[in-house]
Amino acid sequence: MNLWLCLRFAQLPLEALSRDESRPVVVLAAQRVARANDCAAALGVREGMGTATARALLADEPVQLLERDAAAEARSLARLCCWAYSITPTLHTWREDCLLLEVGSCLGLYRGLVPLLA
Structure with missing residues (x-):
C-alpha cells in the first residue's frame, strides 16, 4: 500500500537558530517577523509584523532578534x-x-x- x-x-526557522524559551526570540526576514517564540507572541509579536513594530513591542524586554538562516x-x-x-x-x-x-x-x-x- x-x-x-x-x-x-512550522517552527523550523526559529528552532534552527535558538531554543531559548526563557526570553522573547524573533526570527526576521526581509524586515518582517518570520517566526516568534511563545514569549514574544505573548507580548504581541505576530508573523508578518514589521521589524520596527516588533522592536517597539519588545522595547522593555531582553529580546533576541535573529536573521533567518x-x-x-x-x-x-x-x-x-x-x-x-x-x-x-x-x-x-x-x-x-x-x-x-x-x-x-x-x-x-x-x-x-x-x-x-x-
Missing part, C-alpha cells in the same frame, strides 16, 4: 531526515519545512498505522 505521511516543522534550516531538516530513516527508508524533503515519509510499506513492521503514529 502506498501511504505517505507529511511532517511539517536558510542554511541552518536546511541542516536541521537534514538531521530530521536522518532521524526519519529510523522509521522508513523512503522519504523526501518537501518545501523548506516538510518531510514526506512513505509509511505504507512499514505498516507490517509497526503493526498498523496507529502504533506507527504513537
